[in-house]
Amino acid sequence: MVATQGAVKNSKIVGLFVVSLILLVIGLGAGIRSFVVGHMEAYGVTREIPWGVLISTYVFWVVTSTGLCLTSSIGHVFGYKPMEPVASRSIFLAICTILAGFFAIGMELENPWRLPIWNSLSPNLRSNIWWMGTLYGAYLFFMLIEFGLIRLHRHKQAALAGLLGVIAGVAAHSNLGAVFGLLHAHEFWYGPYMPIYFIASAMMSGAAAIIFFTWFAYRFSGREMDESTVKALQVTGKVYALLTAVVIFFTVWKIIASLAGKPHGKWETIMAFLKGPFAFNFWVFEVFLGLVLPFLVVVGVRARDINAMALVSGLALLAIFVMRYDLVIGGQIVPHYAGMHIYGLPEYYHYTPSLSEWLVVLGSLGLFGALFLWGEMAFDGHKPIH
Amino acid sequence: MFKGFADWVKSLKNEGVEHIASEERRAFLKLGLVITGVYAGGKLLSVVSRVREVYADIPEYVDKYPYKPHYSMVLRTDRCIDCQLCMEACRKTNHVPPYGWRTRILEQHLPSGEGQWTRRFMPILCNHCNEPPCVRACPTRATYKDPETGIVKVNVKKCIGCKTCMAACPYDMRYFNEEKRAIDKCDFCWESRLSKGKFPTACAKACPAGVRIFGDLADPNSRVYQLVHDPYRAIWVLRPSMGARPNVFYTIN
Ligand code: SF4
Ligand code: SF4
Numbered sequence: 001m002v003a004t005q006g007a008v009k010n011s012k013i014v015g016l017f018v019v020s021l022i023l024l025v026i027g028l029g030a031g032i033r034s035f036v037v038g039h040m041e042a043y044g045v046t047r048e049i050p051w052g053v054l055i056s057t058y059v060f061w062v063v064t065s066t067g068l069c070l071t072s073s074i075g076h077v078f079g080y081k082p083m084e085p086v087a088s089r090s091i092f093l094a095i096c097t098i099l100a101g102f103f104a105i106g107m108e109l110e111n112p113w114r115l116p117i118w119n120s121l122s123p124n125l126r127s128n129i130w131w132m133g134t135l136y137g138a139y140l141f142f143m144l145i146e147f148g149l150i151r152l153h154r155h156k157q158a159a160l161a162g163l164l165g166v167i168a169g170v171a172a173h174s175n176l177g178a179v180f181g182l183l184h185a186h187e188f189w190y191g192p193y194m195p196i197y198f199i200a201s202a203m204m205s206g207a208a209a210i211i212f213f214t215w216f217a218y219r220f221s222g223r224e225m226d227e228s229t230v231k232a233l234q235v236t237g238k239v240y241a242l243l244t245a246v247v248i249f250f251t252v253w254k255i256i257a258s259l260a261g262k263p264h265g266k267w268e269t270i271m272a273f274l275k276g277p278f279a280f281n282f283w284v285f286e287v288f289l290g291l292v293l294p295f296l297v298v299v300g301v302r303a304r305d306i307n308a309m310a311l312v313s314g315l316a317l318l319a320i321f322v323m324r325y326d327l328v329i330g331g332q333i334v335p336h337y338a339g340m341h342i343y344g345l346p347e348y349y350h351y352t353p354s355l356s357e358w359l360v361v362l363g364s365l366g367l368f369g370a371l372f373l374w375g376e377m378a379f380d381g382h383k384p385i386h
Numbered sequence: 387m388f389k390g391f392a393d394w395v396k397s398l399k400n401e402g403v404e405h406i407a408s409e410e411r412r413a414f415l416k417l418g419l420v421i422t423g424v425y426a427g428g429k430l431l432s433v434v435s436r437v438r439e440v441y442a443d444i445p446e447y448v449d450k451y452p453y454k455p456h457y458s459m460v461l462r463t464d465r466c467i468d469c470q471l472c473m474e475a476c477r478k479t480n481h482v483p484p485y486g487w488r489t490r491i492l493e494q495h496l497p498s499g500e501g502q503w504t505r506r507f508m509p510i511l512c513n514h515c516n517e518p519p520c521v522r523a524c525p526t527r528a529t530y531k532d533p534e535t536g537i538v539k540v541n542v543k544k545c546i547g548c549k550t551c552m553a554a555c556p557y558d559m560r561y562f563n564e565e566k567r568a569i570d571k572c573d574f575c576w577e578s579r580l581s582k583g584k585f586p587t588a589c590a591k592a593c594p595a596g597v598r599i600f601g602d603l604a605d606p607n608s609r610v611y612q613l614v615h616d617p618y619r620a621i622w623v624l625r626p627s628m629g630a631r632p633n634v635f636y637t638i639n
Contacts, residue, residue, distance in 0.1 A: 038564045039547075040485065047486075047561045050549035110547020111567055118526035118544045129550050130525035184519060184628045185556035336558040337624075341503075343493040 008221045008381040013373055016220070020369030027363010030356045031107035039110055044354040049332045053353040054108035056328035057361045059176065060321045061101030061368070062136065063198065066173040067206020068094035069143065069165055070199075071239060075232070076150070077162040085232040089217065089382040090210050091147045091162075092375045097209070098140055100368035107360045128178040135172030142168055151379065173198055180331060187265025188331045193254065200246050205320050207240035208294070208313040215310035217376050230306060237303030240313070244295040251291065268334045272348060278330055281322050290319030453536035455602035457514065457574050457633065459587075460613045460621075464638040465595045466491065466507035475592035479578045486561040488512070488572040489589055509597060511589070512559040512572035513623070513632030514538050520551035520560065529569065536633065537576050542568040556628040574600070603633065613637060 034042035045052040072090030075083025106112045115133070124130050142165035149158035174195035180186070181194030211233055218225045225233075257263075258270035273282040294312040301308045333348040353361075375382070468491050476482060476489050489511035495503040518538050520529050528544035529551050531537070545568035552560045552569070563570035574580060575587040586600035601608035606615075614621055614635055623632040 040562070040564055045549075047552065048558060050552040050562075110549075110562060111545065112547075114526070114544065114546045118528065118546065122527045122544055124522075124525055124527045126522050127525045127550070129523065129548060133525060179523075179550070183523065183554050184630070185554055332553065336556060337492060340492075340624075341494045341496050342508075343495045343505075 008217075008223070009377045010221060012220055012222075013377060017370060017373040017377075020366045020373060023362050023366025024370055025363075025366075027103075027107075027360045027366055030359035031363065034107065034356050034360075042354060042356040043108075044352050044357055046349070046351065048335070048349040049329065049351040051328055051332065052108075052351055053325060053329075053357050054104050054360055056325040057321070057364055058101045058105040058108065059328060060324040061097045061104060061364065062173070062176060063202045063320070063324065064205045064209050064317070065094045065097035065101065066139075066169045066199075067202035067204065068097065068209055069139075069162075069169045069206070070203050071206035071210060071236065073162055073166045074239065076155070077159050077166055079159075080235075082228075082235050083232050085226075085228045086210055086214055086236065088147070088150050088379065089214055089375075090206075091143060091150060092379070092382065093209060093213055093372060095140065095143050095147060096368050096371035096375065098136065098143070099371060100364040102136075103367050104360060104364040107363070128175045128182055132172055132175040132179055135168050135175060139165055139168040139172050170199060173202055180327075185336070186331045186334075187263065188258070188269040188334070193250075197247075197250050197254075200243060200250060201320075201323075204240065204243035204247050205317070207236050207243055208316045208320070210236050211240060211306075211309050212313040212317060213372065215306055216314075217381060219310075221376065221381060223381065225306065233306050233309070234303050237298050237309050240309070241295055241298040241303060244291055244298070248291050248295065251287075264339065265334050268338065268348075269330055272330060272333060273326065277333075277348060278326050281326050285319040285322035286326060288319075289315045290323055291316075451604035453532075453534060454604060455535060456604035457535050457537055457580075458601065458603035458610045458614075458635070459511070459574075459590070459633070460599040460610050460635045460637060461509050462597050462599065462639055463508050463636050464506055466509055466597045467595055468493065468507045469594065471592045471594060472509065472589035472598065475588040476572075479575060479588035480573075482570070483563065483565060486563060486570060488559075488570070508636075509589075510557065510559075510624070511634060512538060512574075513557060513630065513634040514572075514574065516631035516633065517629060519554040519556065519628070519630055523550045523554035525550065532576075535574075535576070535580075537574050538571070539573050539576065540569050540571060542566050545569055556625050556630060557632075610635075 030042075039045070043052060043054075068090045072083065072087055072094070074080045075085075076087035076091075109115065119130065119133060123134075142161050146158050146161035146165055149155075149161055177195030177198035180189040181191055184190055214229065214233055215225075218229075255270060255274070258266040272278045294316045297312045298309055303309065329351055332351075335342075335345050335347075335349055337345060470491060473487065473489060473491065476487075480488060482488055489509060492508045492510060494506045494508050496506055498504045514531075514537055516536070518529075518531055521531050521538060524530075525548065526544045526546055528541050528546070530539060530541065532539055547562060547567070547569075549562065549569075552562070560569050560571045562568075575584075575589075579585070579588060587598070590598040590600040599609050599613060601610040603610050603614065605611055613619060619637055621635050621637050623635060
């Protein structure tokens with residue numbers, strides 16, 4: 001097996017690889033058990049909040065994947081040389097993250113085996129979720145091809161496959177935004193904001209992921225980062241700061257738009273974020289760890305200090321996970337018949353992820369970790385190829 | 387004009403229809419509006435357009451009933467006594483499991499002056515919307531609108547269980563049925579009754595108070611048609627801002 005040939009292979013990496021595999025097996029077991037006993041029994045989702053932590057985890061992974069693809073394309077698709085050294089790992093990470101996402105949603109669907117059959121035999125072209133699924137399939141295909149071509153040193157063709165991947169990724173990802181954005185039923189999501197916001201926040205997540213995982217790969221295998229990789233991460237850091245600023249801008253306007261004139265549904269949701277049940281998630285994770293801290297630190301070190309940037313990027317990835325959770329769950333908490341004087345209606349619907357759901361989330365992390373670390377070993381730390 | 391109108395409505399304090407001066411009432415009838423005196427969370431569910439009522443904002447829906455028969459239900463909501471016989475009949479007829487429901491009764495406490503309220507029961511069921519968000523969202527067309535009757539149905543074997551339709555329905559009308567491994571919802575008793583030539587739906591049949599009037603909205607002789615087209619009757623639908631164009635209408639006697 002290729003895995004044994006690389007220089008990047010030490011007991012730490014192998015150990016973490018094994019831990020990842022164990023997580024994967026646990027998650028897989030929990031997921032399969034849930035199919036057997038029924039999701040109603042195993043999962044915390046309800047009639048009122050049908051989309052739970054597995055959907056938000058899926059969103060987290062695919063947002064990150066699209067972001068990895070988009071942000072790294074600056075180098076290998078659009079020919080900005082300084083970013084090329086991180087291309088191979090970024091593309092590979094994009095593949096790992098999308099597969100982790102598919103894992104999470106695969107365990108969330110009640111009948112995933114019907115998906116390939118009826119998605120093709122009975123497509124609904126008006127359905128965003130149909131487009132999203134189909135386009136992400138195409139996206140994965142292009143990313144695999146691109147990665148293969150990069151490994152084969154066929155950079156011209158790789159760039160072409162990369163371009164197709166970027167197009168499929170943007171289309172798929174904006175459709176994911178539209179899966180939420182085109183649902184009138186949930187005012188907090190409704191509107192063209194979501195598809196646009198999803199693209200911006202994807203690039204932000206992608207930049208954070210490139211910085212964190214590249215740093216991590218070197219750190220963990222005890223190697224020195226070469227000059228060109230440091231440069232590439234510094235450029236990525238600038239992109240990261242810029243996109244964090246963009247997402248801060250988006251977030252500020254989302255808040256203002258949800259407050260001004262107390263729009264029904266939006267207002268109740270934003271209140272849950274600002275000072276209700278989601279306030280801790282919102283202020284501590286989303287605002288502080290996800291946006292303000294990375295922005296200040298990356299700008300503060302002028303995108304030079306890789307260690308500092310990696311630290312805040314790692315924390316930001318955690319925060320982005322929470323961000324996705326808040327977005328998915330928060331959008332569903334306002335009761336359908338709110339404001340109609342219904343007796344006994346709660347102020348907000350309530351959802352708590354079940355143990356099985358958390359185990360599947362860990363399983364998706366395990367799958368990601370196992371693939372990522374295998375890639376480090378198999379492709380020799382994604383050594384820059386010239 | 388509409389600003390003045392809004393101010394005026396606000397000043398009403400839900401006094402009820404009786405208290406509206408006949409002059410003003412006439413003014414609004416001229417505008418094509420009926421005043422019901424019902425408030426809901428600051429939303430003007432209270433004023434609905436007359437005759438062309440609830441579809442009126444999109445002309446292509448007005449008075450056009452594309453299905454044959456165009457199944458529809460009118461709920462005379464103030465008659466409901468919350469006996470829940472409809473729910474029971476539905477459960478039995480359609481094999482609805484204990485963890486789910488296809489129809490239920492909500493209890494409204496409508497403000498009726500300082501610190502006072504009146505109780506009213508409000509049955510809800512799938513609205514078999516003309517623009518059903520659930521149908522648009524379903525990736526595999528497992529949920530579809532029957533081209534003949536307009537009933538929104540589920541093709542069990544195509545349902546992948548993504549629950550997008552549940553998230554898409556503004557009315558909370560869908561649940562995942564573990565036994566069927568698919569979404570289940572009201573189908574106006576198509577499978578259990580209508581398709582077998584039985585009429586009307588189980589809930590309408592079971593209701594002792596005559597709340598649920600079921601029939602063909604495309605047929606001018608049907609009771610639903612006459613109720614919906616009665617120019618002196620207030621008719622409304624739930625959450626009209628969703629744009630789903632429900633085929634279940636509400637009225638009070
Ligand atoms: S009420 Fe809900 S389930 Fe019924 S047709 Fe309308 S959107 Fe679909
Ligand atoms: S849960 Fe079933 S019916 Fe609902 S959108 Fe998904 S596939 Fe369609």
